[in-house]
Amino acid sequence: MAGGAREPGRSVTSKVLAVLGAFDSAHPQLSLSDIARRSGLPLSTVHRLVGQLEEWQALSRTSDGRLRVGMRLWELGQLAPARLQDLAHPWLQELFVTTGENVHLAVRDGMEVLYVDKVHGRRAVPIVSRTGGRLPMHPTGVGKALLAHEPEWFVSSYLARRLERPTPHTVTEPGRLSRELAAVRAQGYALTFEEMTLGSCSAAAPVLVGGRAVAAVGLVVSSRRARELKRLVEPLLAAADRIAHDYARAHAA
Numbered sequence: 586m587a588g589g590a591r592e593p594g595r596s597v598t599s600k601v602l603a604v605l606g607a608f609d610s611a612h613p614q615l616s617l618s619d620i621a622r623r624s625g626l627p628l629s630t631v632h633r634l635v636g637q638l639e640e641w642q643a644l645s646r647t648s649d650g651r652l653r654v655g656m657r658l659w660e661l662g663q664l665a666p667a668r669l670q671d672l673a674h675p676w677l678q679e680l681f682v683t684t685g686e687n688v689h690l691a692v693r694d695g696m697e698v699l700y701v702d703k704v705h706g707r708r709a710v711p712i713v714s715r716t717g718g719r720l721p722m723h724p725t726g727v728g729k730a731l732l733a734h735e736p737e738w739f740v741s742s743y744l745a746r747r748l749e750r751p752t753p754h755t756v757t758e759p760g761r762l763s764r765e766l767a768a769v770r771a772q773g774y775a776l777t778f779e780e781m782t783l784g785s786c787s788a789a790a791p792v793l794v795g796g797r798a799v800a801a802v803g804l805v806v807s808s809r810r811a812r813e814l815k816r817l818v819e820p821l822l823a824a825a826d827r828i829a830h831d832y833a834r835a836h837a838a
Contacts, residue, residue: 600626604634605643605658609719614651669800670702672835673792673828677704677802680824684817686804688824691727693735693798694719696743698728701800723748723762724755724780726789727801733769734791734798740766754779774818779808786811788818790825794833802828 607615607623615623621631635652638644642657673690681688681704690702697719722728722743732740744759756762769775774790781787789803802825806813 600624600630601634601638604631604638605654608654611718614647614653616651620652668835669832672831673800673802674702674704676824676827676831677702680704680802680804680820681706683820684804686806686817688802688804689716689727690800690802690828691725691731692800693722693728693731696722696746698722698725698731698801700727720781721749721751723757724751724777725803726775726777726787726805727803728789729766729769729775729777730789730791730801730803731798733766733775734793734796751781752779752783754783756780773822776814778811784808786814788814788821790818790821792825792829792832794829794836799832800828801825 603624603626604620607620617631621628642655644652645655647653677688677690687705689700691698691700700716700718703716722732744762748757750757774788777787785805786808787803787805789801791798792800
């Protein structure tokens with residue numbers, strides 16, 4: 586086996602990527618044995634690669650000795666194209682000021698939503714989404730807003746999967762979800778009621794450019810204030826439209 590990896594011929598690059606890929610929003614801090622288990626690499630290989638990654642500041646240690654992503658990777662991440670976030674952020678801030686609620690921006694990545702920006706305050710209801718985090722599409726407002734504007738083949742493929750059920754209120758029946766997605770397309774926004782997290786509800790609108798949803802804007806309120814969602818739809822739609830306008834203009838330039 587090459588380099589002690591379990592798979593014959595596995596390259597050094599693939600091993601390093603496997604180590605880094607062991608970290609995600611649900612696992613931001615890991616021990617060496619955690620990394621070995623999640624990467625599929627022998628502990629001895631992980632120990633050697635982690636030492637090199639620490640030296641390069643791609644990984645760093647917490648006070649209890651666990652590992653986390655280092656500042657060097659964060660710096661590199663800032664060089665990635667972020668035009669959508671740059672264009673959208675002022676409108677997210679304005680929506681937050683207007684509503685006082687948590688606001689986030691998400692895009693589809695595979696079968697999940699990836700949260701790429703968020704504006705929130707101390708008094709807004711806590712939410713599980715975080716910038717750089719991923720969640721399923723069907724229980725989230727932004728996910729439904731995006732899924733409703735995907736091609737029919739993609740929606741069929743998504744609904745054919747075994748769908749996660751984070752709460753007892755999560756809609757997982759393919760027929761019911763199909764009807765909900767049709768309603769989202771017709772009305773221009775999605776609503777969820779305690780489908781992702783008990784105690785919170787959401788509204789979301791797609792950012793439509795040329796008929797394609799390039800992103801979705803969402804906001805979250807406490808379930809106690811679910812009746813207020815409808816009054817928040819108008820500023821939500823306005824923010825999505827403004828982001829779409831700026832995005833289309835930027836890409837036409």
